[in-house]
């Protein structure tokens with residue numbers, strides 16, 4: 001990802017990510033490493049400006065493109081690794097959680113689904129991804145608190161799989177994971193992957209329209225708009 005300054009996921013970046021994932025699948029990609037050009041941010045999550053005082057049609061397109069991107073990434077037949085070389089809150093954490101393996105550069109960055117702290121709610125499929133990675137108990141604690149994990153905490157709880165000392169080390173560890181996968185029969189590998197992910201995927205696939213409506217209704221609430229405005233101001237003041 002290369003959208004300065006913080007790879008916030010706006011409609012354009014999501015379209016680019018989704019189209020890339022579609023192309024990779026078509027071209028029978030052997031494996032993908034998702035990382036960031038920024039030296040300190042993997043992705044700042046959803047672009048708050050897409051949710052603040054939104055145009056209804058654009059907000060719908062934004063959300064359905066996020067859903068498409070997630071579905072493509074989460075269900076990709078080829079192996080995927082997140083080389084998390086910077087902070088990874090909210091939607092950034094979702095991208096990392098949707099890959100099969102996570103290597104994160106330590107020690108100073110943070111990762112987590114922090115939505116509750118912002119006065120918004122992580123959608124059920126974000127929650128499912130966290131639950132699948134760290135288990136029911138830890139996920140409930142993390143989601144209700146909107147907890148951002150340090151790299152050490154993330155490793156301990158199973159949110160990431162390995163710690164790297166810098167980006168080059170993260171890429172090298174990610175390549176090791178892909179090398180290990182490359183010796184396996186591809187169809188057997190991807191069938192097992194989809195079997196593990198099917199229930200989580202189907203939950204969104206069967207409820208896409210309701211999920212979109214919930215998002216549009218939620219961001220139309222004056223209280224939510226106030227919370228987003230205050231949060232944007234805090235970020236700008238910083």
Ligand SMILES: CCCCCCCC/C=C\CC(=O)SCCNC(=O)CCNC(=O)[C@H](O)C(C)(C)COP(=O)(O)OP(=O)(O)OC[C@H]1O[C@@H](n2cnc3c(N)ncnc32)[C@H](O)[C@@H]1OP(=O)(O)O
Pocket residue numbers: 005006008040041043044045046047048049087089090091092114115118120121122123214215218219232235236238
């Ligand atoms: C019931 C179902 C309902 C569904 C409801 C909605 C569900 C929503 C789901 C997911 C939500 C999200 O993903 S919300 C986004 C959450 N993200 C964050 O909280 C991260 C915010 N950003 C930061 O903490 C920091 O920016 C950083 C740690 C990522 C990087 O820090 P750094 O110091 O390097 O950079 P700055 O803070 O100075 O930021 C630079 C610049 O970028 C702007 N910025 C940062 N984050 C965002 C963002 N997410 N969206 C838009 N813009 C962002 C920041 O304001 C600065 O702008 P200026 O240079 O103009 O000041």
